[in-house]
Amino acid sequence: MYAYDEIDRAIVHERVDEFRDQVRRRLNGELTEDEFKPLRLMNGVYLQLHAYMFRVAIPYGTLSSEQLRKLAHVARTYDRGYGHFTTRQNIQFNWIALADLPDALAELAEVGIHAMQTSGNCTRNVTADQWAGVAPGEIEDPRVWAEILRQHTALHPEFSFLPRKFKFAITASDHDRAAIKIHDIGLKLVRNDAGETGFEVLVGGGLGRSPFIGRTIKSFVKGHDILSYIEAILRVYNQYGRRDNIYKARIKILVHELGIEKFAAEVEQAWSEIADGPLTLDDEMIEDIRSRFIYPAYEKLPAEPDELRAAAGDARFEAWRGNSVAPHRQDGYAIVTLSLKPAGGPPGDATAEQMDAVADLADKYSFGEIRVGHEQNLVLPHVAKRDLPALWAALDKLGLATPNVGLVSDIIACPGLDYCSLANARSIPIAQELSRRFANPETAALIGRLHINISGCINACGHHHVGHIGILGVEKNGEEFYQITIGGRADEGAELGVLIGPAVPYGEVADVIEDIVEAYLSLRQRPDELFVDAVKRLGVEPFKERVYATR
Amino acid sequence: MTSPLQQKIKITGPSVVTANRTTDGVVIYRTATNGWSTDLADAAIVREAEPARALLAAATADDVGAVGAYIAPVEIGADGAVAPGNLREKIRRDGVTIALPVRA
Amino acid sequence: MPLVKNGQIAADDFVAVADDAELPAAGPVLISATRLLADPERLVARNSPLGVVWPNNRDVAELKPWLDRLALIALVFPTYKDGRAHSQARRLREVYGYRGELRATGQVLRDQFTFLVRNGFDALDVKKEADAHAFREATHRYTEFYQPTGDGHRSALQLRRQRHLTSAS
Numbered sequence: 001m002y003a004y005d006e007i008d009r010a011i012v013h014e015r016v017d018e019f020r021d022q023v024r025r026r027l028n029g030e031l032t033e034d035e036f037k038p039l040r041l042m043n044g045v046y047l048q049l050h051a052y053m054f055r056v057a058i059p060y061g062t063l064s065s066e067q068l069r070k071l072a073h074v075a076r077t078y079d080r081g082y083g084h085f086t087t088r089q090n091i092q093f094n095w096i097a098l099a100d101l102p103d104a105l106a107e108l109a110e111v112g113i114h115a116m117q118t119s120g121n122c123t124r125n126v127t128a129d130q131w132a133g134v135a136p137g138e139i140e141d142p143r144v145w146a147e148i149l150r151q152h153t154a155l156h157p158e159f160s161f162l163p164r165k166f167k168f169a170i171t172a173s174d175h176d177r178a179a180i181k182i183h184d185i186g187l188k189l190v191r192n193d194a195g196e197t198g199f200e201v202l203v204g205g206g207l208g209r210s211p212f213i214g215r216t217i218k219s220f221v222k223g224h225d226i227l228s229y230i231e232a233i234l235r236v237y238n239q240y241g242r243r244d245n246i247y248k249a250r251i252k253i254l255v256h257e258l259g260i261e262k263f264a265a266e267v268e269q270a271w272s273e274i275a276d277g278p279l280t281l282d283d284e285m286i287e288d289i290r291s292r293f294i295y296p297a298y299e300k301l302p303a304e305p306d307e308l309r310a311a312a313g314d315a316r317f318e319a320w321r322g323n324s325v326a327p328h329r330q331d332g333y334a335i336v337t338l339s340l341k342p343a344g345g346p347p348g349d350a351t352a353e354q355m356d357a358v359a360d361l362a363d364k365y366s367f368g369e370i371r372v373g374h375e376q377n378l379v380l381p382h383v384a385k386r387d388l389p390a391l392w393a394a395l396d397k398l399g400l401a402t403p404n405v406g407l408v409s410d411i412i413a414c415p416g417l418d419y420c421s422l423a424n425a426r427s428i429p430i431a432q433e434l435s436r437r438f439a440n441p442e443t444a445a446l447i448g449r450l451h452i453n454i455s456g457c458i459n460a461c462g463h464h465h466v467g468h469i470g471i472l473g474v475e476k477n478g479e480e481f482y483q484i485t486i487g488g489r490a491d492e493g494a495e496l497g498v499l500i501g502p503a504v505p506y507g508e509v510a511d512v513i514e515d516i517v518e519a520y521l522s523l524r525q526r527p528d529e530l531f532v533d534a535v536k537r538l539g540v541e542p543f544k545e546r547v548y549a550t551r
Numbered sequence: 552m553t554s555p556l557q558q559k560i561k562i563t564g565p566s567v568v569t570a571n572r573t574t575d576g577v578v579i580y581r582t583a584t585n586g587w588s589t590d591l592a593d594a595a596i597v598r599e600a601e602p603a604r605a606l607l608a609a610a611t612a613d614d615v616g617a618v619g620a621y622i623a624p625v626e627i628g629a630d631g632a633v634a635p636g637n638l639r640e641k642i643r644r645d646g647v648t649i650a651l652p653v654r655a
Numbered sequence: 656m657p658l659v660k661n662g663q664i665a666a667d668d669f670v671a672v673a674d675d676a677e678l679p680a681a682g683p684v685l686i687s688a689t690r691l692l693a694d695p696e697r698l699v700a701r702n703s704p705l706g707v708v709w710p711n712n713r714d715v716a717e718l719k720p721w722l723d724r725l726a727l728i729a730l731v732f733p734t735y736k737d738g739r740a741h742s743q744a745r746r747l748r749e750v751y752g753y754r755g756e757l758r759a760t761g762q763v764l765r766d767q768f769t770f771l772v773r774n775g776f777d778a779l780d781v782k783k784e785a786d787a788h789a790f791r792e793a794t795h796r797y798t799e800f801y802q803p804t805g806d807g808h809r810s811a812l813q814l815r816r817q818r819h820l821t822s823a824s
Contacts, residue, residue: 288815
């Protein structure tokens with residue numbers, strides 16, 4: 001993980017002082033709500049249905065155990081004892097008082113955490129593959145670049161009042177776990193024929209009311225040039241992005257209206273004005289950032305330790321190992337995903353006690369490091385395989401060993417109408433009911449990889465467009481209804497799901513999803529034909545027929 | 552942005568003015584005595600556009616104390632009890648419809 | 656609306672002149688972009704300082720031929736949430752080398768002062784009296800900056816590059 005230096009510390013503390021002053025001026029009436037709102041949003045503070053919501057950044061999903069303990073502390077001290085991990089590697093607290101926020105931020109700043117630009121029409125938290133640095137086959141650790149981007153976009157004097165929000169995601173793997181194609185800018189680390197490291201740059205992806213898959217704007221930008229190139233994209237967007245209609249203000253609309261070629265030409269023109277300027281990175285700058293990343297001192301360990309063989313007789317352990325444990329680039333180590341999706345639970349929520357316990361387990365088994373993925377699960381990225389049985393036993397006690405990672409009950413959901421002032425319908429109770437219906441691990445394993453995504457409104461925080469099954473809450477005559485799409489995906493083959501038919505009422509959603517899954521089981525060619533592949537082969541018709549024939 | 556006061560006010564039944572308290576975001580209702588209450592039972596009830604506009608104007612004028620005032624529908628029971636007029640308002644008054652992850 | 660110039664509350668020497676009004680024979684004037692571009696040669700040849708109000712949806716590259724003859728460019732923030740003039744300012748200062756007065760007008764509030772100064776504004780037409788008096792405090796809140804701009808501060812990357820070279824030698 002990245003360790004702050006005195007520059008980072010100064011900026012984060014100065015930011016807290018600034019916000020403390022802004023809150024004071026708001027509470028004594030010097031700032032109107034209209035003036036204050038963008039300022040609080042840029043410090044992660046929303047006003048939701050019942051209270052203020054506080055969104056804290058977890059840049060590129062990397063946390064130290066000390067940081068996770070501090071998040072637990074904030075949950076306990078200023079909130080109601082839990083937090084919600086989001087699809088953009090942030091954590092949200094739902095019940096915090098405005099007057100307490102500066103203190104909470106100051107406590108977080110002590111351990112190098114901030115909430116800068118987790119909301120508002122500015123550049124948001126830079127997200128990355130949650131397995132960055134440990135996944136086999138990566139070009140290099142993308143978090144070094146994500147940190148360079150985080151710094152460059154933090155308190156940017158020119159781009160803090162953009163037409164609309166702006167999100168970056170970055171990966172260095174062929175298999176995209178960071179959903180880069182649905183971000184305003186997606187970056188894929190690549191190496192060119194000359195062996196130089198650089199980026200394929202995608203632009204204009206995004207969900208919401210008008211979903212688009214990102215397009216490649218430039219197939220290779222040298223690493224040294226990435227900041228100036230991104231500056232050029234943002235400058236074009238800041239100048240020409242629409243400001244007359246909030247639903248048309250994202251960069252995806254500008255790219256779509258101009259066409260990618262014309263947009264790319266505008267960017268080239270803007271880039272020609274600033275390329276080779278002070279934004280050009282040199283090796284020393286990059287190395288200085290890289291040197292502040294702390295990497296574990298791995299031991300030389302056997303690939304198949306005795307402890308694993310001894311535990312293999314335990315069917316529950318084996319089910320978990322088969323599901324939640326992934327190969328690591330270092331022999332003898334594994335990447336372990338901690339499911340925050342227990343049957344009947346709100347997806348992505350963790351209690352302060354769970355956060356503390358995970359921090360302890362990270363210290364014991366994962367070199368003090370934790371990751372947060374966009375699927376709203378946690379990860380221990382460096383677990384010695386010999387420790388897997390002991391880790392599993394501990395996680396099982398904490399309710400964090402549900403073997404459903406990537407399966408039908410590993411549901412991504414936004415907070416929905418239970419919390420959110422934008423929502424039209426509830427998300428969490430739908431997710432809870434579905435996770436109960438598919439609670440049997442054998443059934444879930446039989447179904448195989450299947451991502452269900454739920455959003456409570458068209459803003460699509462639950463990424464419903466790119467769920468294998470997407471569920472979108474809408475309101476019809478005061479009642480909650482849900483539109484169902486199928487065939488979406490968020491990875492390197494990103495696609496938008498297709499609507500199967502009329503929206504269904506709240507009470508019927510779980511039945512409909514069960515019907516769709518049953519239809520898939522009877523239609524798939526082989527047990528290893530994934531749901532999303534079956535939909536691609538067959539189209540939506542057979543599923544539509546199954547769902548609406550009797551309704 | 553159009554101020555809420557410039558928007559057309561259309562109410563179809565008994566309504567109240569509600570907002571969130573600036574200090575902590577708690578749900579509040581505008582009372583008949585130009586104040587705020589956290590209890591819907593204390594809310595001033597309006598049934599026509601003009602009184603609704605006046606109630607909203609007074610509420611919006613309190614920019615320091617309250618955030619985002621708007622008109623919300625209510626239902627009046629046979630016994631005169633006031634209840635939220637839709638699911639969103641019901642959730643705002645009663646809290647989330649799910650069990651919180653922590654044991655209270 | 657007090658004018659803060661180079662950190663001090665200052666009198667505004669420029670007189671704004673409407674498009675259909677006669678220009679005074681002498682003295683600094685501030686005119687619209689439309690008026691300037693209708694007859695730029697004659698206007699910049701006037702013997703008194705000339706300023707232009709440049710709208711935030713017009714490319715500042717159009718001003719390039721006249722930059723060294725303009726004493727003032729006023730950029731516009733219709734609301735502070737509309738950040739287009741931030742980009743215009745940086746291009747004028749850092750790309751085209753404009754050295755005259757660069758003034759922020761419109762909804763100019765205390766909480767944007769640091770950004771404005773970093774982007775090259777040296778004059779702020781401040782909306783609230785209290786904000787104008789808080790200029791020093793507001794612009795000294797931050798001691799470190801991640802991004803290099805034309806404001807003379809060394810960015811974090813530049814400082815670290817130095818540090819890296821020093822520790823390596």
